[in-house]
Amino acid sequence: MAQTDTATRGNWNSKLGFILAAAGSAVGLGNIWRFPTEAASNGGGAFLIIYLICCFLIGFPVMMAEISMGRKTGKNPVGAFKALSSNKFYPLIGMWGVLCGVMILSFYTVVAGWTVSYVLEEILFFAGNPEWATWIGNTGNGWLNAIFSVAFMSATVSIIMGGVSDGIERATKTLMPLLFVILIVLIGYVVMQPGSGKGLATYLRPDFSMVTPALIFDAMGQAFFSLSLGMGALITYGSYLSKKENVPQAAALVTTTDTIVAFLAGLLIIPTMYMAQAQGITIFNASGDLIAGPALIFQVLPSLFHELGGLWGAMLGITFFVLLSVAALTSTISLLEVPVSYAIDEFQIKRKKAAMYIGLGILAVSLVISFQTSLIGVLDTIFSQIGLPLGGILICLFLSYEWKVQNAFEELDTGNPGFSQSLVGKVWKVMVMIVCPIVILYNLLSPYL
Numbered sequence: 001m002a003q004t005d006t007a008t009r010g011n012w013n014s015k016l017g018f019i020l021a022a023a024g025s026a027v028g029l030g031n032i033w034r035f036p037t038e039a040a041s042n043g044g045g046a047f048l049i050i051y052l053i054c055c056f057l058i059g060f061p062v063m064m065a066e067i068s069m070g071r072k073t074g075k076n077p078v079g080a081f082k083a084l085s086s087n088k089f090y091p092l093i094g095m096w097g098v099l100c101g102v103m104i105l106s107f108y109t110v111v112a113g114w115t116v117s118y119v120l121e122e123i124l125f126f127a128g129n130p131e132w133a134t135w136i137g138n139t140g141n142g143w144l145n146a147i148f149s150v151a152f153m154s155a156t157v158s159i160i161m162g163g164v165s166d167g168i169e170r171a172t173k174t175l176m177p178l179l180f181v182i183l184i185v186l187i188g189y190v191v192m193q194p195g196s197g198k199g200l201a202t203y204l205r206p207d208f209s210m211v212t213p214a215l216i217f218d219a220m221g222q223a224f225f226s227l228s229l230g231m232g233a234l235i236t237y238g239s240y241l242s243k244k245e246n247v248p249q250a251a252a253l254v255t256t257t258d259t260i261v262a263f264l265a266g267l268l269i270i271p272t273m274y275m276a277q278a279q280g281i282t283i284f285n286a287s288g289d290l291i292a293g294p295a296l297i298f299q300v301l302p303s304l305f306h307e308l309g310g311l312w313g314a315m316l317g318i319t320f321f322v323l324l325s326v327a328a329l330t331s332t333i334s335l336l337e338v339p340v341s342y343a344i345d346e347f348q349i350k351r352k353k354a355a356m357y358i359g360l361g362i363l364a365v366s367l368v369i370s371f372q373t374s375l376i377g378v379l380d381t382i383f384s385q386i387g388l389p390l391g392g393i394l395i396c397l398f399l400s401y402e403w404k405v406q407n408a409f410e411e412l413d414t415g416n417p418g419f420s421q422s423l424v425g426k427v428w429k430v431m432v433m434i435v436c437p438i439v440i441l442y443n444l445l446s447p448y449l
């Protein structure tokens, strides 16, 4: 099996570099806008518990599977399947991953562009230009969407052009601590405000009567999206990881960081919504559910920041959207790195050229979406809600029955001697071979059963 020269492909300078890059991929818009509202409108603490189970029982084993395949082969998702099996069918799983990455990035870039436009919207508003603020904050304006998508894609491409350690690692080492600090400061402010206690109660009090198959489906989809699983992002990031590192421990740290950030984002968003309600802002939609998604982030929250006014309103508003932009950027770089690593490994294209052309190609799709934002929901359903869990099942089945668990254990024991004999190792084997594929499949089909 060909082992690529990692010195020319690039590698992480340190274990922390890998953890922060992978956690940066995981921590994104999914954590900050999707998770909190899903939790609050689906049984609060009950959703949280189910989500945690999905992350650690299903997500974590799949993450280990991906990282071990990447590190073993030192390849992109397509190359990894090629290197581990002579059957020509299996690289199609990697191709599906690359396609999901490309399509997710195309709409993610548009939404990420909105987060930047809202940094400006808040600045303009608090600088005393409410008309300009309203104009720039119009997410229905295709031209504006296009401009901000170009800006966001340019930032993503320039980081990817820098390479693995000088681009991705350097950027995430700065951005991730920044994200943590902003999140903690914002939570500190919000939980001291009137009305936020009601939000905390809604978020944390478990209502088990709301637990249904549909809710479990949501929690599982959210776990896959949030942990960046099922499309080979972690095969790619794992391929730059040194053989001396401990894969199970690294996967555990990434899963934990992502869940902590999702949990913290809930502590920020839900109390903020109730704070908004205390200010007279509507936080429920016509059917009585908490307003979620773009309407929450780009309407409810800015109304609150504006209502608060003054220095606090300005600080809260501007830093909140900087937080979102940072979270989005560390995710878009991992989404772009997947097709770029594929082009570098399989077609021997130079990194800078690959980043530029692939970035441009994906941007072309983002431009269409900029004018046709209803496509976001459709693409999200196909490529993230269905595509990622599907990829996850195929990765587990491939590892278990084609590459074989024994070989994966050999890789996992490298850097963590004795892992295969440990209890976690034995449980992992049962999870990837049987439990994960069945549970994910059942879950994918459950809306039709």
Ligand code: PFF
Binding pocket: 025, 026, 027, 028, 029, 030, 031, 101, 104, 225, 226, 227, 228, 229, 231, 233, 331, 332, 334, 335
């Ligand atoms: N995990 C990111 C989020 O929660 O926003 C989204 C994502 C990034 C999904 C990278 C998949 C991926 F490969």
